[in-house]
Amino acid sequence: MKKFETQAIRTQADRSHNREHSVPTYMTSSFMFDDAEHMRAMFAGEAEGNIYSRYSNPNTDELVKKVCLMEGAEAGFTTASGMSAVFNSIVPFLKTGDHVIATRAVFGSTHQILTQILPRWNITYTYVEPEDVGSWEEAVQANTKMLITETPSNPGLALIDLEAAGEFAKKHDLLFCVDNCFATPYIQQPIKYGADLVCHSATKWMDGQGRVLGGIIVGKEALMKEIQVFIRHSGPAMSPFNAWMISKSLETLAVRMDRHCSNAKKVARFFDENAEIKRVLYPHHPSHPQYKLARKQMKLGGGIVTFEVVGGYDRAKAFIDEISMISLSSNLGDARSIVTHPSSTTHSKLSEAERLSVGITPGMIRLSVGLEHIEDIIGDLKQALDKTKIKAKVTVS
Numbered sequence: 001m002k003k004f005e006t007q008a009i010r011t012q013a014d015r016s017h018n019r020e021h022s023v024p025t026y027m028t029s030s031f032m033f034d035d036a037e038h039m040r041a042m043f044a045g046e047a048e049g050n051i052y053s054r055y056s057n058p059n060t061d062e063l064v065k066k067v068c069l070m071e072g073a074e075a076g077f078t079t080a081s082g083m084s085a086v087f088n089s090i091v092p093f094l095k096t097g098d099h100v101i102a103t104r105a106v107f108g109s110t111h112q113i114l115t116q117i118l119p120r121w122n123i124t125y126t127y128v129e130p131e132d133v134g135s136w137e138e139a140v141q142a143n144t145k146m147l148i149t150e151t152p153s154n155p156g157l158a159l160i161d162l163e164a165a166g167e168f169a170k171k172h173d174l175l176f177c178v179d180n181c182f183a184t185p186y187i188q189q190p191i192k193y194g195a196d197l198v199c200h201s202a203t204k205w206m207d208g209q210g211r212v213l214g215g216i217i218v219g220k221e222a223l224m225k226e227i228q229v230f231i232r233h234s235g236p237a238m239s240p241f242n243a244w245m246i247s248k249s250l251e252t253l254a255v256r257m258d259r260h261c262s263n264a265k266k267v268a269r270f271f272d273e274n275a276e277i278k279r280v281l282y283p284h285h286p287s288h289p290q291y292k293l294a295r296k297q298m299k300l301g302g303g304i305v306t307f308e309v310v311g312g313y314d315r316a317k318a319f320i321d322e323i324s325m326i327s328l329s330s331n332l333g334d335a336r337s338i339v340t341h342p343s344s345t346t347h348s349k350l351s352e353a354e355r356l357s358v359g360i361t362p363g364m365i366r367l368s369v370g371l372e373h374i375e376d377i378i379g380d381l382k383q384a385l386d387k388t389k390i391k392a393k394v395t396v397s
């Protein structure tokens with residue numbers, strides 16, 4: 001079997017008849033058949049091929065095939081957004097009266113699915129602490145069907161011990177779902193540890209340039225058959241153009257992640273040595289509370305550095321206002337570095353106590369470290385810290 005980087009580049013859809021070296025975009029809603037018998041066989045599932053782009057398309061098929069090779073999965077689906085991938089990884093496997101266990105500190109919209117949507121069908125949830133798999137036993141009920149996790153978490157970078165979580169899920173016969181967006185398959189492959197379903201927001205590092213939305217679900221073939229009913233008939237299809245774009249981006253995922261991660265590691269080191277920073281979180285920096293686990297299950301530390309400035313909420317906002325190059329945006333996983341202040345934006349609807357329970361303090365800032373030169377990234381951070389300095393200089397008179 002070819003290596004990760006080679007699969008990412010050499011896995012391609014069948015070419016059309018014009019000898020294109022780069023796979024074309026198949027911008028077509030439907031496909032044609034040779035004759036009535038061929039069409040019958042296609043609809044009966046007796047012949048291979050595409051019928052209608054809500055079901056499949058050569059560009060989305062190429063993307064699925066690539067991500068399956070990267071994650072070590074059997075089959076998968078693309079969706080229009082990451083959230084549609086999360087939703088379709090969960091809902092096909094639940095019915096009224098079921099219960100799920102989810103690690104606290106899941107993505108904001110995943111929290112909304114658990115708290116606002118599933119209760120309409122009388123599906124209940126229990127949150128457990130991501131760092132402490134031992135405590136999850138208490139959450140198991142007779143009707144528990146699924147374990148829903150995300151590692152590293154957004155924005156607190158809490159890790160789940162995938163091996164322990166896989167054993168827990170197996171022991172209690174739970175479907176184990178991992179949102180692997182923050183790691184990408186280059187850094188971590190949850191299926192190795194027993195995950196049944198892996199979902200992604202391809203909007204982030206998979207596209208990597210902040211251009212398109214997309215989602216992907218991969219896992220065992222039998223599970224994908226269950227998901228197929230939902231995907232085909234509720235229609236969250238990914239555009240062939242977006243699939244083409246993301247598939248092209250995956251050709252450079254490994255080199256981009258190498259640079260995102262080496263830049264992020266340098267930023268973490270800079271913060272660690274700076275008196276204006278109260279705390280820095282980066283999985284591959286020794287100060288991370290789960291550093292050993294991060295080294296074990298993550299090839300690299302990822303592209304996000306979360307840090308807390310001295311001076312809390314007001315300082316964090318003042319710091320962001322002094323940033324000159326780095327973008328102020330809510331996205332992440334872009335070639336451009338981006339800062340976000342979770343407590344006044346993405347997590348502002350939570351109460352202070354809820355924010356603290358998921359590790360979000362008022363002075364916390366999430367930095368998605370981009371691919372600019374490291375000296376320019378650190379230079380921008382440094383000048384903004386200097387301009388908003390709190391720690392008064394000790395002057396000797």
Ligand SMILES: *Cc1c(COP(=O)(O)O)cnc(C)c1O
Nearest residue numbers: 081082083107154181201203214
């Ligand atoms: C962004 C994100 C999502 C949602 O993805 P969209 O493409 O924005 O719908 C889900 N999970 C995680 C961890 C994310 O970062």
